[in-house]
Amino acid sequence: MSEFRPTLRPALGSKQPVASATFGLSTLPEGTIIHVLARPGEQDVAHLLASLNGSDPHALRPVSPDQWFIVRDAAMPNQEMKGLFAALEPRASGVDQSHGRVRIRIEGKMAQRALSKGTALDLDSSAFPVGQSAVTLIGHIAAHITRVSSDAFEIIVLRGFAESLWDDLTRMGLEFS
Amino acid sequence: MASLVPCPNCGRRPKEEFTIKGAALSRPGADADSENWFDYVYLRDNPRGAYEEYWHHTSGCRRWLVVMRDTLTHEVAACRDATDGSRSERRK
Ligand SMILES: [Zn+2]
Numbered sequence: 303m304s305e306f307r308p309t310l311r312p313a314l315g316s317k318q319p320v321a322s323a324t325f326g327l328s329t330l331p332e333g334t335i336i337h338v339l340a341r342p343g344e345q346d347v348a349h350l351l352a353s354l355n356g357s358d359p360h361a362l363r364p365v366s367p368d369q370w371f372i373v374r375d376a377a378m379p380n381q382e383m384k385g386l387f388a389a390l391e392p393r394a395s396g397v398d399q400s401h402g403r404v405r406i407r408i409e410g411k412m413a414q415r416a417l418s419k420g421t422a423l424d425l426d427s428s429a430f431p432v433g434q435s436a437v438t439l440i441g442h443i444a445a446h447i448t449r450v451s452s453d454a455f456e457i458i459v460l461r462g463f464a465e466s467l468w469d470d471l472t473r474m475g476l477e478f479s
Numbered sequence: 480m481a482s483l484v485p486c487p488n489c490g491r492r493p494k495e496e497f498t499i500k501g502a503a504l505s506r507p508g509a510d511a512d513s514e515n516w517f518d519y520v521y522l523r524d525n526p527r528g529a530y531e532e533y534w535h536h537t538s539g540c541r542r543w544l545v546v547m548r549d550t551l552t553h554e555v556a557a558c559r560d561a562t563d564g565s566r567s568e569r570r571k
Binding site: 365366367422423424436437438439444 | 488489490492493495496537538539540541542560
């Protein structure tokens with residue numbers, strides 16, 4: 303048997319958070335991300351999701367028509383996830399993406415300005431208010447962006463792209479750091 | 480080329496977020512003769528003007544869209560989700 307043992311470590315574990323008066327960049331806990339896909343023709347699956355989610359702090363983020371992310375800071379126990387997936391059927395299916403995607407928080411007065419350097423998405427709060435989500439490109443990397451407060455955004459990115467995106471975001475914020 | 484595409488799901492987005500498949504044509508029936516299939520697979524009119532194409536919003540909603548654009552002026556006249564209007568309707 304090989305001596306090699308893969309170790310699970312946070313994708314952005316080696317990165318130093320950025321915290322200045324107007325620009326901040328930090329990693330979020332690698333807790334739970336579940337991708338939910340509704341079956342074609344199903345109506346009101348968002349309501350079903352809201353009712354299933356229980357009381358643990360979580361967020362339901364629209365991804366695209368009939369698709370959502372369920373996001374939690376804490377890891378979801380296997381049994382609970384199995385139960386959730388079973389409850390979604392047959393109207394929708396859940397896929398565990400907790401180890402496949404990483405969350406990054408970008409905040410501060412200049413966060414919107416910095417993020418706008420990388421995406422064509424209109425981030426003005428009139429077009430992209432608190433609670434709104436969108437999938438778009440940041441540079442060449444596809445990412446899911448949510449405005450979580452007037453001066454803060456949460457970004458969900460595929461794990462393999464997380465370091466690269468982090469470095470890009472750091473560079474985009476350099477003039478404000 | 481149209482540089483801002485009005486995705487019905489996402490709003491106006493730059494063309495870099497999309498992948499273009501090509502002309503949106505009616506697919507021949509499975510039992511159509513080889514001449515029809517040859518035409519469908521290989522022959523294109525390449526018009527100067529209005530053109531209907533399949534675009535995939537790869538870095539957005541990941542939905543297939545039908546974009547109607549003008550190859551001369553780059554204007555986009557319409558953009559709809561490819562599932563609007565049933566597939567059987569589009570079949571000859
Ligand atoms: Zn779209």
